Amino acid sequence: MDFEFDRTHKLFLQMVRAFAENEVKPLAAEVDEKELFPEETIRKMAGLGLMGIPVPKQYGGSGGDHLMYITAVEELSKACATTGVILSSHTSLCIAPIMENGNEEQKMKYVPKLASGEWLGAFALTEPNAGTDASAQQTKAVETNGGWILNGNKIFITNTGKANVYIVFAMTDKSLGNKGISAFIVENTFPGFSCGKLEEKMGIRGSATGELIFRDCMVPKENLLGKVGEGFKIAMNTLDGGRIGIAAQALGIAEGAMDETVKYTKERKQFGRSISKFQNTQFQLADMETRICASRYLVYAASWKKMQGMPYSSDAAMAKLYAAETAMDMTTKAVQFHGGYGYTREYPVERMMRDAKITEIYEGTSEVQKMVIASKLFK
Amino acid sequence: MNIVVCIKQVPDTNEIKINPVTHTLMREGVPAIMNPDDKGGLELALRLKEANGGRITVISMGPMQAELVLREALAMGADRAILLTDRAFAGADTLATSNALAGALRCLEWDVIIAGRQAIDGDTAQVPPEIAEHLGIPQVTYVTGASFDDGIWKVRRETEDCYEDLEVEGKCLLSVLSSAFKPRYMNVSGIVEAYDREIEIWNAGKIDVDPQKLGLNGSPTKVKEAFAKSLKSAGKCYEVGPEEGVELIVKALAEKHII
Numbered sequence: 001m002d003f004e005f006d007r008t009h010k011l012f013l014q015m016v017r018a019f020a021e022n023e024v025k026p027l028a029a030e031v032d033e034k035e036l037f038p039e040e041t042i043r044k045m046a047g048l049g050l051m052g053i054p055v056p057k058q059y060g061g062s063g064g065d066h067l068m069y070i071t072a073v074e075e076l077s078k079a080c081a082t083t084g085v086i087l088s089s090h091t092s093l094c095i096a097p098i099m100e101n102g103n104e105e106q107k108m109k110y111v112p113k114l115a116s117g118e119w120l121g122a123f124a125l126t127e128p129n130a131g132t133d134a135s136a137q138q139t140k141a142v143e144t145n146g147g148w149i150l151n152g153n154k155i156f157i158t159n160t161g162k163a164n165v166y167i168v169f170a171m172t173d174k175s176l177g178n179k180g181i182s183a184f185i186v187e188n189t190f191p192g193f194s195c196g197k198l199e200e201k202m203g204i205r206g207s208a209t210g211e212l213i214f215r216d217c218m219v220p221k222e223n224l225l226g227k228v229g230e231g232f233k234i235a236m237n238t239l240d241g242g243r244i245g246i247a248a249q250a251l252g253i254a255e256g257a258m259d260e261t262v263k264y265t266k267e268r269k270q271f272g273r274s275i276s277k278f279q280n281t282q283f284q285l286a287d288m289e290t291r292i293c294a295s296r297y298l299v300y301a302a303s304w305k306k307m308q309g310m311p312y313s314s315d316a317a318m319a320k321l322y323a324a325e326t327a328m329d330m331t332t333k334a335v336q337f338h339g340g341y342g343y344t345r346e347y348p349v350e351r352m353m354r355d356a357k358i359t360e361i362y363e364g365t366s367e368v369q370k371m372v373i374a375s376k377l378f379k
Numbered sequence: 380m381n382i383v384v385c386i387k388q389v390p391d392t393n394e395i396k397i398n399p400v401t402h403t404l405m406r407e408g409v410p411a412i413m414n415p416d417d418k419g420g421l422e423l424a425l426r427l428k429e430a431n432g433g434r435i436t437v438i439s440m441g442p443m444q445a446e447l448v449l450r451e452a453l454a455m456g457a458d459r460a461i462l463l464t465d466r467a468f469a470g471a472d473t474l475a476t477s478n479a480l481a482g483a484l485r486c487l488e489w490d491v492i493i494a495g496r497q498a499i500d501g502d503t504a505q506v507p508p509e510i511a512e513h514l515g516i517p518q519v520t521y522v523t524g525a526s527f528d529d530g531i532w533k534v535r536r537e538t539e540d541c542y543e544d545l546e547v548e549g550k551c552l553l554s555v556l557s558s559a560f561k562p563r564y565m566n567v568s569g570i571v572e573a574y575d576r577e578i579e580i581w582n583a584g585k586i587d588v589d590p591q592k593l594g595l596n597g598s599p600t601k602v603k604e605a606f607a608k609s610l611k612s613a614g615k616c617y618e619v620g621p622e623e624g625v626e627l628i629v630k631a632l633a634e635k636h637i638i
Contacts, residue, residue: 008574011454047566064570
């Protein structure tokens with residue numbers, strides 16, 4: 001058992017930490033304030049190979065591993081949670097399902113463009129009436145000559161309008177329930193595909209979250225991902241992986257808030273001394289640091305299990321549940337430690353608090369994570 | 380174009396502390412980094428390679444752990460890495476260091492040698508000019524821009540009050556300022572491959588130099604004492620208008636024969 005990063009991961013961490021600090025952090029407040037999708041940052045990330053970290057080189061990726069990718073989401077989110085989720089959705093929710101379920105032609109057609117960052121990817125499962133109950137899909141796919149015709153709406157889709165490729169789930173046979181759902185690779189240029197309105201959100205405001213509309217959208221036959229009826233399984237497996245990414249995002253947010261709080265409590269003087277000298281500060285931050293450290297081990301362990309090819313569904317759920325709750329708690333405390341200043345936009349901690357909340361909701365709410373964890377207990 | 384870049388691993392002096400009793404640097408636990416001016420030099424080399432094609436060799440003299448900065452250089456885009464490491468090199472001052480590097484450079488093919496202006500631990504800026512002298516080639520120091528066309532280098536150097544645009548024919552050494560060349564980041568696939576690539580280890584026997592000129596034996600500089608700088612006198616505060624202020628400053632500088 002080894003709790004140290006190996007030398008390659010250390011070199012990677014050195015790079016991604018410097019990139020986040022110098023290129024991402026200075027933009028974070030503006031990205032939030034103006035709801036700016038950080039296009040330029042994504043271009044820079046593409047140039048460095050960050051948009052295809054765990055993708056093998058023969059598919060145009062960087063040939064790294066899942067733990068490197070997780071570290072990247074963590075470090076980016078420490079500076080800017082918006083940038084973290086763009087990378088996480090692109091990698092875990094679009095590239096991963098194609099790599100894991102696609103045939104060779106699909107992989108060769110889509111993965112090099114995605115891994116190089118030339119194209120951005122997204123994942124479309126949620127509907128107005130199918131949230132936690134993802135099986136209640138109303139988007140329909142009907143087979144015709146040469147392909148499928150999709151009709152329906154998806155909502156709350158990360159990278160809406162920015163992505164070139166969407167993994168879309170639709171009912172191909174309602175009578176079969178879960179087993180009647182299939183997955184499709186949909187390009188934004190397919191006829192009948194359009195993007196609806198973007199949401200105005202509490203946090204991760206630079207990330208483009210919105211609606212996808214399918215009106216007789218023509219999807220070629222060869223763009224069916226996996227087999228007919230495998231969609232629900234593909235969605236659930238994809239979300240297992242995605243949860244490690246969101247757990248890493250939450251971990252990064254908590255770490256960012258901790259860094260800010262340590263710095264501020266050392267500088268801020270009340271009653272003639274730094275507030276870091278008060279035992280209340282020390283005890284609360286000691287508790288939070290312990291929880292952040294526990295989150296980190298849960299996140300890395302889930303990533304490690306995935307890399308070993310071991311079952312990791314419950315581990316990913318525990319990592320996301322714990323890291324998300326830690327992020328919410330840490331950022332709330334960070335605002336409290338900053339007092340009135342923390343409530344203003346002069347300091348980044350109020351943004352971090354708004355960003356943290358979503359990690360308890362998307363890619364499975366905390367309640368869903370508990371369902372996943374409990375279902376393994378009572379199997 | 381064959382480019383050789385000289386790189387030094389240095390303690391990150393932003394993180395370094397001085398031992399209050401002995402007044403020496405406390406290096407324990409201080410991260411070791413690629414010297415910033417050298418990183419700027421590598422960036423210039425990478426830009427020259429992009430413009431002219433060619434091959435970049437990075438070379439460093441130091442203990443085995445200095446391989447880390449060579450791995451970083453490979454991950455940034457260097458093609459070949461050489462580490463000069465030998466007990467015979469230990470205790471070298473700038474002269475012995477430049478002799479060792481020049482000895483290695485005599486064994487390599489190159490069209491240009493690029494080095495950082497100075498290292499943040501010693502701050503002497505002596506090694507690059509010494510290398511050029513040992514090799515008998517022209518040098519341009521404080522370089523902020525360089526391009527190569529038809530055998531001629533067009534080089535800009537920065538002095539305290541002006542820029543100089545120079546032309547150099549043929550092989551030369553350029554020592555660069557990091558401020559002019561913002562270094563790129565390592566790229567992910569370079570990082571993934573960095574530890575699978577070879578770092579060539581060269582010892583004193585491998586290079587073309589008189590062994591007497593290496594290490595402690597070849598170092599005329601002896602450090603007698605290191606101490607923290609202390610303030611000679613407390614400053615004086617005046618609350619006056621700008622004109623009177625200028626008069627006071629001019630008078631004070633004249634009294635000390637500074638102007």
